[in-house]
Amino acid sequence: MNRLERRATSALATIYALRMLGLFLILPVFALYAEGLAGTTPVLVGVAIGIYGLTQAALQIPFGMVSDHIGRKPVILFGLALFAAGSGVAAEAETIHGVIAGRALQGAGAIAAAVLALAADLTREESRLRAMAIIGITIGVAFSASLVLGPLLDRWMGVPGLFWLTAVLGVAGMGVVIFGVPTERGHRVHRDAEAVPGQFARVLRDPELLRLDAGIFLLHLGLTATFVALPLVLRDQLELAPVHHGWLYLPVMVVAFVAMVPFIIVAEKHRRMRGVFLGAIAAVALAAAGLGLAGQAGTLAGVAMALLVYFTAFNLLEASLPSLIAKAAPAGAKGTAMGVYSSAQFLGAFTGGVAGGWAHGVAGAEGVFGLISGAAALWWLIARGMAPPRYLSSHVVAVPADADPAILTPRLAAVAGVVEVEVVPEEEAAYLKVELDRLDREGLEAAATAAP
Missing domain, CATH: 3.30.70.100 (Alpha-Beta Plaits)
Known part of the structure; x- marks a missing residue:
């Protein structure tokens, strides 16, 4: 990568990280905070956690297409402004419905497709894969950091303060767009990085791509549902003070990240992707069931071990799925396939919030973890029919x-x-x-x- 590409990639990865950090800071603490909001029900708590996914899924591809016509930076700046405004609405809300409105507005700042398109504009073909990989790694780091920082910052500023911090992060992202991102020399469609309307029918008819889309939907359904129940389990069943939740997540996320690497090597280098992939899905199902059992038994060590298995498998699947999409997508349709895949991911987050809230209201935390385990088992059955991937x-x-x-x-x-x-x-x-x-x-x- 040349100097311009390094600068562009660093700036765009920073923008993505600031936004993702803001979205996920509340994930490990919101279920606890929502107990004090007027109108709260278990389902509405789940809706508040996952509603950003619905608006993100609906708008990310249209925003990307608009950026083809008016430029990337105006769309990204507009999206970050919506994100900051939504954060402010959620910070000032005194009812669960107000928070839902703010979270929906946060998700409406759907800049993912426009950011990736701008990355494609500012990088050469031979450097583009590396740039996208750096942005992807940054997203993973931002998610892990949010689980650790959320409980720690909550002690100092509360959830409204976290929302205001998120607004500040959105404004900071706008500053990076204006002062940090190089000026684009023109923009055009990049079929390897963005969706093309004429390719949707082709992508939506491909059974292997649909199988992978179902997988990311169910994976993020489980992730969002987890945080409807997990903070309550840690506080009420394990008697772990909320401020200490981050100290549980920190070693789990670090070890899980390291632990997935050997499996990635076996899957890619030794071409054992199908077996590793199916094994990781099974591990998610077993770990979710283990979380329910360990939480019910009140054993912190059991919950920690189940979380370690869960996030090792989650990280492995999160890293493998885009690679499988790239392998399965027809030539010239990779960007469209990734756009549909991302929309399925965000819809999964929304569905997981709603379904997790419903399960919690009906059957408590054990019901939520049973839902997650069942979703992973369904995914295993769907994925079992996958063809061995082409290593292309x-x-x-x-x-x-x-x-x-x-x-x-x-x-x-x-x-x-x-x-x-x-x-x-x-x-x-x-x-x-x-x-x-x-x-x-x-x-x-x-x-x-x-x-x-």
Whole structure:
């Protein structure tokens, strides 16, 4: 990556991290705080936690498409302004309904697609995968940090203070957009990084992609439902003071992050993805059931161990699913596949909040963890039919604007290591699926630049 790309990637990762940190700071403490809000019911607590996912899912792809026409930065700034405004509404709310309205407004600042599109505008094809990986890692770190910092900051400023801090983070993100992100030299559609309307039917008919979309939906359903019940279990059944919850999450998240790495290596390097993937789903189901049993028994060590297994498997699946989407998506449809996948993720968060709140009201914490375990078991049954993934990578090469797809497509397809080709002259790009260990890079460059 050159200097401009490093600056752009760092700034965009910071924007993403500030927003995600703000969204998740309340996750480990809100169920406790909501007890003092007027109109609270278990279902409405879940709605308040997960409602951001509904508005995010509805608006992230449209915001990305709007950014194709008016520019990325105006859309990102508008989204961050909505996010900050929603945080303020939630901070001032004295009823659960007010918090729900604020959280919905937070999610309406749906900048994910526009941020990734801007990252694509500001990076070369050969650097883009690294830039996206850095942004993805930053999101994971922000989530882990929020679980640790939420309970600690709650002691000093309370949940309203956390919401005001979130508003400040949104404004800080706007400052990074204005002063930290390099000026884009123009924007265009990048099929490897953003959704294209003409590709939706193709993506939504693909059974392997739909299987993965169902997986991320159920994974985030379980995650959101977990925090409807877990803070209450830690306080009421384990008698762990809320301020100390972060000290439980800290070692769990650190060890879980390290523990997933060997499984990633086995899955990717040794091509055991299907077995590792199914094993991780089974681990989520067992860990969720273990959380219910350990919480009911009042054993902190049992809850800690169940959380460690849960988050190790969660992190592994969270890292593996985008890789599987990239492998399964047809050439030229990766951005659309990722857009649908992200929408399924956010819908899962919303559904998990509602379903978790309902289960808690009907059957208590044990009902919530039973729901999560059942959702993971359903996912295991869905995923069991998955085909062994093709170990292919997406690759983009520049082609002339006057390139003839009928001539260029078979020429590129004949290069060693190229498996799929889609030539899009109006984007001056050819989107490929390739086997990296067999790819003839010199031959590919020669084929792309040769005269018709």
